[in-house]
Amino acid sequence: MVQKTMSSRDQILGKIEPLEPVQYPGAFTKASEGFDFMASLAVVGARVVSPSELEELFPGRRRFDKTMDGLSLADVEVLEIDGEFGVAENGAIWLTEEAMPHRVAPFICQHLVINVTEIVPTMHAAYARLGGVKSGFGLFLAGPSKTADIEQSLVVGAHGARSLTIVIRS
Amino acid sequence: MISHADASEIFISDSERTDWHDETLWFVRAKRDKVSKVLPEWEDLREHASQIKDHTLANLGEYLRAFEAKAQANGIHVHWAADAAEHNAIVHGIIASQSSKVLVKSKSMLTEECHLNDYLASKGIEVVDTDLGERIVQFRNEVPSHIVLPAIHLKKEDVGETFHQHLGTPKGNKDPQFLTEAARQHLRGHFLASEVAITGVNFAVAETGEFVVCTNEGNADMGAHLAKVHIACMGIEKIIPKREDLAVFLRLLARSATGQLITTYSSHFHLPREGQEVHIVFLDNGRTRQLADSKYKNSLKCIRCAACFNTCPVYRRSGGHSYHQPVAGPIGSILAPNVDKKANVDLPFASTLCGSCSNVCPVKINIHEQLWFWRQDLMSAGLAPAVKTVGMKMMAFVLANPVIYRLGGAFLRRFSGLLNNRLNPWYKQREMPVAPKDSFQEWYKKR
16 A cells, blocks of 8 residues: 555656746735725624623623533534634634634534634735744634525525624724 | 437426526626626736646646645645545545544545545445535435535425435425524534544645635534544645735635635644544546646646636536536536546537636636637547537538539528428527528629
8 A cells, every 4th residue: 555655656746747937926916905894794794793792692602721622512502712813805714723622613613703803904914914834723714604505595504603703802 | 428418408408497507607607706896906816826826737746745745744644646546545545444434525526536435335434425515416316516516406395305305304395594404413413423534625735734625614624623534635736835825716716606705614724633633635637647738737727616617608508417527517528538538528519619717717727728629639539429520521621612612502592491400400499590592792792
């Protein structure tokens, strides 16, 4: 098995001839700005509430300590975590595993609350802010889990969180 | 095997359903137009993405090696598969050491290309597809008819009946909300129990050794983060050089695919979770051959958004299953002949060559030109159906002989019934206009 895999590697790489050079275009510099984070959040189906509204909405919500066992989160009704920053153009929020009890946390809970303190305009600005890889796992999350696989009817709450609530904190 | 034209005839026999299919996909295409036009830099983004992909393909070996080294340093196992059989054997080899005989899989057209589910079933392992659309078609023993919307050929009544049979939902219930909830409960059980998760890969970053998987449902993540073993399967063309390139591709992908601003989840897998095993399987399966052919290498730039499906007047009115390939539509029609010319000789002809596919492609693949190139290659290889070959030869002969052309024209203007008959497939759904008395030349001479 190992021997065969090795040979396939060399075989595949051996078949790839370098083509005529094409220059790498470099960083994308033509991004427009002026995107509205709130409007994008509405498009992706997230609701925005104030800290006091959140208290009324989810008084029993929990913030969790690190757990090694993702399965223990299956019964969590409302989970609150901190996002690193939001992206104005598409309402996505960058999350890293350091800010979650477990990688599966934002997917397996029924309802998700994310605190956002910082906003960047575009995905280009987002990756510029991220720089190199600092986490073993990270993701852009935009709105609650959704599907339109049955007759293109939008249904919220496919496998992941059924709702996403954003609290913008200064 | 049934050809695209014959399969389409079956599909369009239900005209109401054909209209629905056509209009629904056109609606998705219109959403794509709307969200892309909001960005004044849209055309620059396409050009940029195209250049990144061209550059990557020109240095593919180098980037694959770089990704492999980084991924291995990150603790990820990297495997190389020359073809589908080897891909399946590698995946089975990884699973065989696990006790569980059921695994979860999120959407991966590459595993469809390799017929992985059937292979694993023959080894006694059940694959549970977890994307809602894929689960629906899996229950029905069908294959996806669209790479982004796998069950777009079905109506909610069909899904309701399928779920009634397989999940015990009440007969006659066809409410999408209710049916999706039933699937959520059913699949959650599998997520929580599964030791192995298979996912596809949207982008693999050479600079960092990380890979990105995009879903709206969250099924890839539910599987990967709960399983002890995560196997990610990817074609060798999914490599991109730098992390910042993801900004360009993530901006283009969902906008082109469904008219969304971004998919709900864009997950960046860098290191295995503590105690977890992560494997990546690179697949060639004809891709290096495609890369070596300057006419067709561009097809490897594809990011599988399916914008070309949604815009294609032939796809919208013939349905994905008519293409008899895991990847249907215009892009599938230029990828498939590379793998098997004879079996896919009909596909490059399943097009009007209108060029709409090339116009919407986020990475600027010249799809309609490649369809035309394939037609020439397949004709000169003698693979086209005899009727087509004879017809083309006759046409070439007539057009090359002005005298015969003029005589033939004069004759057929009087006896147009010779063309407009049951033997000529062109007139199956068309009415022949009344022929004018004079040809253009005759009319011009009289003036």
